[in-house]
Amino acid sequence: MDDGTTQIALQRHTDAKKAERKLGWMLVAPAVVLMLAVTAYPILYAIWLSLNKADLRRPAANEFIWFDNYVTVLSSPIWWTSFGVTLFITVISAALELALGMALAIVMHRTIVSRGLVRTSALVPYAIVTVVAAFSWRFAWTQELGWLAGDNAPLTSFWPSIWIIILAEVWKTVPFMALLLMAGLALVPEDLLKAASMDGASAWKRFWMVTVPLIKPAILVALLFRTLDAFRIFDNIFILTSGSNQTSSVSMVTYSNLIRGLNLGIGSTMSVLIFITTGIIAFLFIKLFGAAAPGSDAGGRR
Amino acid sequence: MQPETTSRKLVWWGINIVVLLYAFIPVFWLVSLSLKDDATLNDGNYVPTSPSGDSYKAIFNNEDFIRALINSIGICLIATLVAIVLGTMAAYAIARLEFPGKKAIVALALLISMFPQIALVTPLFKIETALGLFDTWPGLIIPYITFGLPLAIYTLSAFFREIPWDLEKAAKMDGATPYQAFRQVITPLAMPGVFTTAILVFIACWNDFLFALSLTSTSAARTVPAAMSYFTGATTFEKPTGPIAAAAVVITIPIVIFVLVFQRRIVAGLTSGAVKG
Numbered sequence: 001m002d003d004g005t006t007q008i009a010l011q012r013h014t015d016a017k018k019a020e021r022k023l024g025w026m027l028v029a030p031a032v033v034l035m036l037a038v039t040a041y042p043i044l045y046a047i048w049l050s051l052n053k054a055d056l057r058r059p060a061a062n063e064f065i066w067f068d069n070y071v072t073v074l075s076s077p078i079w080w081t082s083f084g085v086t087l088f089i090t091v092i093s094a095a096l097e098l099a100l101g102m103a104l105a106i107v108m109h110r111t112i113v114s115r116g117l118v119r120t121s122a123l124v125p126y127a128i129v130t131v132v133a134a135f136s137w138r139f140a141w142t143q144e145l146g147w148l149a150g151d152n153a154p155l156t157s158f159w160p161s162i163w164i165i166i167l168a169e170v171w172k173t174v175p176f177m178a179l180l181l182m183a184g185l186a187l188v189p190e191d192l193l194k195a196a197s198m199d200g201a202s203a204w205k206r207f208w209m210v211t212v213p214l215i216k217p218a219i220l221v222a223l224l225f226r227t228l229d230a231f232r233i234f235d236n237i238f239i240l241t242s243g244s245n246q247t248s249s250v251s252m253v254t255y256s257n258l259i260r261g262l263n264l265g266i267g268s269t270m271s272v273l274i275f276i277t278t279g280i281i282a283f284l285f286i287k288l289f290g291a292a293a294p295g296s297d298a299g300g301r302r
Numbered sequence: 303m304q305p306e307t308t309s310r311k312l313v314w315w316g317i318n319i320v321v322l323l324y325a326f327i328p329v330f331w332l333v334s335l336s337l338k339d340d341a342t343l344n345d346g347n348y349v350p351t352s353p354s355g356d357s358y359k360a361i362f363n364n365e366d367f368i369r370a371l372i373n374s375i376g377i378c379l380i381a382t383l384v385a386i387v388l389g390t391m392a393a394y395a396i397a398r399l400e401f402p403g404k405k406a407i408v409a410l411a412l413l414i415s416m417f418p419q420i421a422l423v424t425p426l427f428k429i430e431t432a433l434g435l436f437d438t439w440p441g442l443i444i445p446y447i448t449f450g451l452p453l454a455i456y457t458l459s460a461f462f463r464e465i466p467w468d469l470e471k472a473a474k475m476d477g478a479t480p481y482q483a484f485r486q487v488i489t490p491l492a493m494p495g496v497f498t499t500a501i502l503v504f505i506a507c508w509n510d511f512l513f514a515l516s517l518t519s520t521s522a523a524r525t526v527p528a529a530m531s532y533f534t535g536a537t538t539f540e541k542p543t544g545p546i547a548a549a550a551v552v553i554t555i556p557i558v559i560f561v562l563v564f565q566r567r568i569v570a571g572l573t574s575g576a577v578k579g
Contacts, residue, residue, distance in 0.1 A: 017400075020399050020400060020401065021399075021400075021401040021402070023395070023399060024395040024399040024400070024401030024404070025395075025401060025403070027391040027392060027394060027395035027399070028391070028392040028395050028396070028407055030388045030391065030392075031388040031389060031391065031392040031451050031455065032392070032407055032410065034388065034444075034447060034448060034451065035410060035411070035414055035448055035451055035452070036410075038422070038426075038444060038445055038447075038448035039414055039417060039422065039448060041429075042422050042425035042426050042429060043421065043422070043425070045425040045428070045429065046421065046422075046424055046425040049424065049425065049428070104321065107317055107318070107321060111314050111317065111318060112310065112311060112314050113311050113314045113315055113318065114315075114318055116565065116566075117318070117322075118318050118321050118322075119565060119569060120561070120562055120565040121321060121322050121325040121326065122321060122325060123561045123565060123568060123569070124325040124326065124329065124558060124561065125324075125325055125328075126505075126561075127505060127554075127557045127558055127560070127561040128329065128554055128557070128558070129508060129509050129511075129526075129527055129550075129553060129554065129557075130509055130511060130527075131511050131527040131530060131531065131550075132332065132527070132530075132550040132553065132554055133328060135332070135530070135546055135547070135550055136328040136329070136331050136332045136550070137328065139331070139332075139335055139543060139547070140328070140331055144344050144346055145343070145344050145346060145543065146346060147331065147346055147347065147348040149346070150346065171324075171328065175325075176572070179569060179572050179573055180572075180573065182569075182573065183573035224416075225416070228416045228418075229416075231418065232418040232419060232420060234420065234511070234512050235511040235512070235527075238511070238515075238531070239531065250420075251418070251420040251512070254420050254423070254424070255420065255423065255512070255515075255516065258423060258424050258427060258516065259515075259516060264424055264427075264428060267423075267424040268424045268425065270424075271418075271420060271421040271422070271423070271424050271425070272421070274418045274420060274421050275417075275418060275421040278416065278417070278418050278421075282416065
């Protein structure tokens, strides 16, 4: 009799487990199927297209050509210029965003007057459509029209254009960075800072010796997010310079090949190369800095 | 510690004003441009000397702009709604249930949120052309849902973990049916998180430019950011600066109001989703 009831209980337990498993899968299935259908399948298709000559203007000439497209792209100065431009913009804006984002986070965290007002207005750049902000900067720097330009036309030469693109990118994303860092700052125990202060540590020292080591995970995650995001920069460059004076990013060059050149083979090759580069950046972050992907250790950083 | 003296307050006011200027200078510049009339448009002043509503009249008489505005609102609302429904289901499962493959799904969502969208543009262009989805609402809604989902799943599962689910059990013990327990106890607790997530997903869709530009070719599905980049003046010699500025202000105002009203929740949503995971 004892055996019977234990078995029934065990049976019920496994049944409940099974039911939970089934329900879990059913609930996530639509989201997972959709995400895979719209990303994994096209990426595989892009890899296939990148091995083909696929020019929409000359469909008759389409054929399988192995890695010829990769040779074409990787030996093209246009690709390497845009690659360099993208890397430069990515590194400089991520660094500036980290510094300014940290400053803004501290202001939002520490201010003793009108905290709500500061936090609210800091969200404004985040909420504004990138294209809208880019138009604002473009008009501001347009000769005669703009309040910043005067008689100059900075968007018609390379370096001024690059700096304005970085300015637009940084302005828009500092608030997002600051919010991520502020969440980290909130986790620093106030007692620890007080103790350090009593031991005679200056504010500067407290920041570097206490705060920074404690919020390092938040910094690394924010930096990883922003680096990968900056690497796909498109909107700002499209509106500010349309890629003139060699200011194209890799995304811009790929777009031009597709829409203006209608060359799917070359466009797909660039797509695959960007995908691989993004993977390498993420890998380097995780290997070199030990940035933990959020979710990978849920609860570990609470 | 230190007393909150007047001088300390003054310093903080100074710092806060710098933040306000930082946030609003580019925005007010667009507002000012949109209010300038033709004669003063090119004077380079930050403040308009003779404000006029001509640019606004021009865009609201422009059929392409009206159409783009309808497209933007419709496409983003539908994409947000679907992403929230699917995201809520998935986030509930991730926050509450044990099943194999959960970690892989979280990793997949993370991967997609960092995905270079341009890598999808070429293949999606080809696939959507073949399926007849190119330049239609669904052609944009589907990618928007896909990139809204990771955001929704992250933010919602963080919110759901904070809900005291034992309350549901307690309600059932007090005699509530499972439906009543869910409807009257859990739903009110979950709604703020769902609502916040909806705002974040909507902002992300509203902001998109790349897909709107590459997966449309006419005003049938082109959203406002893409349409703005195609604006032309009434004649070829007239620069469309004023109308572009007016259109920019029109699509900015609703979002800024949203953010001002729901500031606290948005801050909570952005930080919980991205850092806690």
